[in-house]
Amino acid sequence: MKINTTFLKHIAKLSRIKLSKKELEKFTPQMKTILESVDVLQEVDTTGIKPMKKRLPFSQLREDIAKESLTQEKVLTNANHTEMGLVKVYGKIFDGIEKS
Numbered sequence: 001m002k003i004n005t006t007f008l009k010h011i012a013k014l015s016r017i018k019l020s021k022k023e024l025e026k027f028t029p030q031m032k033t034i035l036e037s038v039d040v041l042q043e044v045d046t047t048g049i050k051p052m053k054k055r056l057p058f059s060q061l062r063e064d065i066a067k068e069s070l071t072q073e074k075v076l077t078n079a080n081h082t083e084m085g086l087v088k089v090y091g092k093i094f095d096g097i098e099k100s
Helices: 005-014 021-042 072-076
Strands: none
Touching: 005 021
16 A cells, blocks of 8 residues: 555545645655554464454453552653653654754
């Protein structure tokens, strides 16, 4: 499948999302990278793996109860890279970020 601005315009139209020309130029290579990453999953040998048959109905989910969570400081202690109190993520999808 060829990913270009025409394809992305079509997807945006189906999704009822208005994208400017600048956004199309920015998002087209990102969409291409995402879909190429998904294509890698097609190469995985799933021979002998049975599809999931049982789904968990919403009625069987646990009650959503707010609990005390980790502090920002505690979360950031395990992060390799942080910036302005956030975890900084590096990867192919985020082309604009350079590893420092």
